Amino acid sequence: MTRGFYIGRFQPFHNGHLSMVEQIADDVDELVLGIGSADDSHTTRNPFTAGERIMMITKSLVGYDLVTYAVPIEDLERNSVWVSHVQSMSPDFDIAYSNNPLVIQLFREAGIEIRQSPMFNREVLEGSEVRERMISGGDWESLVPEAVVDVVEEMNGIERIQMVSESDSNTNDS
Amino acid sequence: MTRGFYIGRFQPFHNGHLSMVEQIADDVDELVLGIGSADDSHTTRNPFTAGERIMMITKSLVGYDLVTYAVPIEDLERNSVWVSHVQSMSPDFDIAYSNNPLVIQLFREAGIEIRQSPMFNREVLEGSEVRERMISGGDWESLVPEAVVDVVEEMNGIERIQMVSESDSNTNDS
Amino acid sequence: MTRGFYIGRFQPFHNGHLSMVEQIADDVDELVLGIGSADDSHTTRNPFTAGERIMMITKSLVGYDLVTYAVPIEDLERNSVWVSHVQSMSPDFDIAYSNNPLVIQLFREAGIEIRQSPMFNREVLEGSEVRERMISGGDWESLVPEAVVDVVEEMNGIERIQMVSESDSNTNDS
Amino acid sequence: MTRGFYIGRFQPFHNGHLSMVEQIADDVDELVLGIGSADDSHTTRNPFTAGERIMMITKSLVGYDLVTYAVPIEDLERNSVWVSHVQSMSPDFDIAYSNNPLVIQLFREAGIEIRQSPMFNREVLEGSEVRERMISGGDWESLVPEAVVDVVEEMNGIERIQMVSESDSNTNDS
């Protein structure tokens, strides 16, 4: 049995993420999706809460023949202990997946196998593209799984991201 | 669709927890199991990491006809914001389940429906009973689902809890 | 113009605190009441929030001819920076008042004048006495200013402290 | 009895803030002024400590026929629990006042009435205008209440903001 670990912020979970999961599914029997910056929400870069992102991921992967775990990972703001933190929050895994150079370096220094993929660039680009379309009123729906559209609409996510994007302060005070 | 939220430390997930889940399953379509004190581990009271507890819960509930989510909830050490913290980390829920008076009070003040159960007392008692048997070499296996026995053995959990129970210091220094 | 600083948890503000304020009023023109452990609430020892304690203090001192400031002081859990923390949160003060040996030592090491009073012992004793009476249903009302009775009743404080006193866990999980 | 809550950083408290308070005074009997980023100081954006800001506010509002509370609110860096945090630190309030879109969104999601005002834009602009004039040696005194001039001069505030504005590091190390 092989278990993989795939870290992302999933703000929101989109088709690029989905493609990555499909690709990783060829390597592993089970997959942990680590939800990074889990404690951040209500910002332009991180509009959705960890709970909302769990819903997006779980509902999007419901038809897939892959055991998945969606696990919130709060920021510790300390790179030197980040791998240990991830390991304590996640079911044990054999391979990590990321294209982020910092993440790759941290896993390598910890002696954990890490795999990259050309898909990742697409994924990163699509994250901000989706959020920008949400803010400007563009077609974001075509970039995400249908389940994500449902989750975002149910919690009035477009109103939220549009509101917080107007705020130039990140400290909640005028 | 009704979703419930059941908070516990699950150190480890045992038969009392399982009975509770079976009972709650009559009320709800989906159930979030909030793993409290997720950032604590390697102590007599909290021997297992959040990741290990996710495995125990997920493997134990694999045959049940209930959509479940196992979500780590790190301690914030601040009762007044605890309900908001839980809500941000968890998929949205309609009813909370607990027999802990503090938890009940906090949910009530937040205007969230909270249900109690006589099963809870059994559950609390069994938690420390299981850990004491693990430490003293007694029969803990009969008090937990088989999947939990597997998880504990795979990660040498008995050795760990026996070691940390000898430590009278909780600050990692001799 | 002389300003004093009087630190307490004020759980709740009671007649012993009031006597202390009356006594300090002879020394100073203005008085800062620092509300210690401001981030703690919903426990047997700290049942009330900082906001509720501000109300108790302000309403109790409304008829007094003394300029007062009620200032929440969150715990930093680090004695060596505690005086600097207090100084940054409080209007500048000339004299500190306390009978707590640790507080006295910390202010002394920082070179700040600190005064003790025999009233303080009464004050400390009354704090737990009031809370015990609240829990057991005794006469706590006679030990506190009338304004405090109003504040506690308005927020259902007796129900809260009775509930949380039943909870043997301080980690919000059953 | 109606109590309002008005959040700001008040760095420093200026005439725009004062106008807002005067306008809010028509709606409410009592007003809580929540001092945001209370734990920040000695930076260009947040030059003054919470204690210094309490003095500015209290002294500026001394002649007004309005019960006011100046309450420091430390940053929690977690938007999802921010409203609960504010509620625990502040006397209970009925209406919140802000023009900050993030603050408005957070209060709305929490089901709390929030009111905006055209005055807010003036207020925000004046905040940085005042600080820039302090740094460049311009006429900042005409933009703030007289009491604020006194507070700033007494604690050598101009020297402080001019010094820290020269520092391009926010980590206290060269």
Next chain:
Amino acid sequence: MTRGFYIGRFQPFHNGHLSMVEQIADDVDELVLGIGSADDSHTTRNPFTAGERIMMITKSLVGYDLVTYAVPIEDLERNSVWVSHVQSMSPDFDIAYSNNPLVIQLFREAGIEIRQSPMFNREVLEGSEVRERMISGGDWESLVPEAVVDVVEEMNGIERIQMVSESDSNTNDS
């Protein structure tokens, strides 16, 4: 070149610690002394600051032919990342020394060689013995190196520990 790591709170550094260092000196060329609970001070259990403990250690080891490093290790309150935290704060080491079962378990799980010693029990016992004698006015001087006597006297350490031991509160409020 072999470097060892020896963790302790060193409250204060006493003859038992010194014997341990002498014994470890046979194994290694260099020794890191990790000062645990570095952020704690002014309590009965942790009376001295990290800086004061650095002085005690450095002055006590001045005549020894061993390269030593005294490194403060702040508490992270999270056992699962503790080893990574220690590794990031300390020069790289080959062998850890401790008799604390929790520390041993954490290093073992991280795959780091850890050595125990019968000396450790003596060391632990002497720590509280020294502090008790300091509080009660007994002969603590004979249990510590001369350099420690100098450091404690210079900073009025006996007065400090006697004062804080009278305080039954660890939250700085009466």
Next chain:
Amino acid sequence: MTRGFYIGRFQPFHNGHLSMVEQIADDVDELVLGIGSADDSHTTRNPFTAGERIMMITKSLVGYDLVTYAVPIEDLERNSVWVSHVQSMSPDFDIAYSNNPLVIQLFREAGIEIRQSPMFNREVLEGSEVRERMISGGDWESLVPEAVVDVVEEMNGIERIQMVSESDSNTNDS
């Protein structure tokens, strides 16, 4: 006996720092080198851990006739308590050395003697120059003491800084 305190991030320790130490050595008998942002690492601005920086400093100063202490100082993110924090972590000192205006202001407000030096500008400039050369593959070796070259090479520091500099995210998630 005079002891100085010199704060820096030492990312890495370079010839500018060394010149400063040589200059300070004329004033003092002992020197504490406070390693700022000790908890930060694996970023372009702070590539090295505190432990790695202790090694750089200690090895570089081995031939100097000056008692030195290399002390990690973790960020507290609160300017108002920073001086107290530094004082608790460091052996007692008489004079602080810095050219950073914020540091100078904080020490001045605390009543501690602080000295500036024209050398500091060189030092600051060289810090980023060294890191840029490390990233681009330029000649960084000539800007640092030989002992630093050894430390960086031994821990594959160039690979690390080149990897993390590619990462545009500081939150460890793609």
